[in-house]
Amino acid sequence: MSRAVESDLVERLLDGEHRALARAITKIESQSPGYRDIVSELHAHTGDASVVGITGSPGAGKSTLVDKLAKYYRDQGETVGVIAVDPSSPYTGGAVLGDRIRMASNVGDMDVFFRSMSARGQLGGLSTATADAVKALDAFGKDRIIIETVGAGQNEVDVVKTADTVVVLVQPGSGDDVQMLKAGILEIGDLFVVNKADMEGASRTVAELQEMIHLRDDPRANLDTGHHGADAFDDESADAEASDAPDDPLVWTPQVLETVATTGEGIDELVETLDEHRDYLDASGELAEKARKRAGEEIRQLLRSDVNRLLEAELDRRGGVDEFAEAVVEKETDPYAVAEDVLEPFRECLDGRDD
């Protein structure tokens, strides 16, 4: 019965009903009963959308850029879905969503579908929910899907890795921003966009980014940190390498672009470079490789959260973790002995099989 209801929802989603899409994503986000069957059914209909992830510090101009990008695609006759993820906020929907929906309705139709999602305190839950929501948009038939997320922590990195192409938005400034990028987000950026490029210091930020990409992609430069200063003066060769890259469709050197999202300046070049990266992913076989890696990660993530649920149920059946903790404090046992004890039935299950 319930299964039939979900199949109906999936059918209406595949038929292009926006209300069914919205409902499916709500079920995914809240992990409502039956959401797994929905995602399972949708999976077979995915794989056609182009998925771009956009991240950057608060104030870098992400939402303006995303809006302009969405409008650009829309003007080309393509359909667009946007998922704005805020890992630091425990709230969902609300003001941000409301504003963006109004903005979207200015475009004049529902071909730009906006949706915000927020952290739910679950280990890895947000990246799974993002991946599932992307599947819903993909199966629905959106041509372009944009994942927008704030900041550069591990959660954001996990979220943005759901995309095929990762854009890191950087604000021109003192160079502090660029320094912060070293801490994780640099490795995953395919494109770096210096937004607000009309601000003072923009060209310096571009140069700094180019140097960091050079250091990142040249293992010799990376290892030879003693010659850091020399590398900085060696920018010409870095530029030469970078400009060579587009000639070879099997090699991708991260590009640094400049935009002024508020005026739309640089958006066409951004779109073009995004398409170039997509072509590179196709030609090099990395698109397929990324899909495999992502599938493996999704499987592992689901297994971890599912088995943790089994563990919690087993702990409860045995009197709850608090009782064990009390025994540990009283020196009647210790954490390793408890873990051994609680996991014994799990081990037995696996060892006791006939095959």
Place this chain on the structure above:
Amino acid sequence: MSRAVESDLVERLLDGEHRALARAITKIESQSPGYRDIVSELHAHTGDASVVGITGSPGAGKSTLVDKLAKYYRDQGETVGVIAVDPSSPYTGGAVLGDRIRMASNVGDMDVFFRSMSARGQLGGLSTATADAVKALDAFGKDRIIIETVGAGQNEVDVVKTADTVVVLVQPGSGDDVQMLKAGILEIGDLFVVNKADMEGASRTVAELQEMIHLRDDPRANLDTGHHGADAFDDESADAEASDAPDDPLVWTPQVLETVATTGEGIDELVETLDEHRDYLDASGELAEKARKRAGEEIRQLLRSDVNRLLEAELDRRGGVDEFAEAVVEKETDPYAVAEDVLEPFRECLDGRDD
């Protein structure tokens, strides 16, 4: 046989042999075979040490402060163990350890036992290893144990939560540091120490910290963010509350202290306040409550990593995660169906029990 070797190591550790202590911690850090039995055996001998965690940004002066603190305790005739944890470094031992060992030997004996540990890429592995190393030092008989860690990410928070008392070291400055503290570490600080208090801006940093503690501890102030500005002018009442706190042994308001670690200024007041916090923990029953919570967290952490190992073994037995991922990409199945499938033997066996 192996078990006998480990019992011998434990025995020698409990007899006060520093080499056995060092070897036990090495086994804990590298998760060598038998390390679990060692920690299990040690557990019964723990609970007497006073454990302090110290965290702060690089350059805040952590190691100098820790060295001064260790020397102070040593001069009082107490024994000290220090574990310096660097979650961002994949390396262990090395230069930092070397320097600190030399410093320690200046103290003239082995009553200050220094040890550095680093990240090993394992989920939660570092906080488990830290907790286990603390147990080794505690069982050995160290009176004071100091856990020193860099930064304010989730890993650092997990590591420092192994301690009964958490000290957050702050460098005087533009207030940026204090702003960063909002992101997680503020909630866990029992003491805030503005080190390098002879630097310009120190008193402003102290005032900012006091305001933040006021906002944190007064739920009304927290919710009423519209009156943020007004709260800033309301500092007097915040100070009044803070200075009231020590009178009531059952309430703890985080204290803000000033030190100049290089000269030793403020160390005696820090020691005194640490003892006050310890007394508060004892009197309020929070020490016992913390021990229970920590034991629960240790159990959960071990269960999670152990069950993940079982899962990986099960995945390998079934052909490996890559094969499943390939099938997902080929649309022969989907991640939820795979998770369901791989977990079935666990579910079946747990459900099929007689009790």
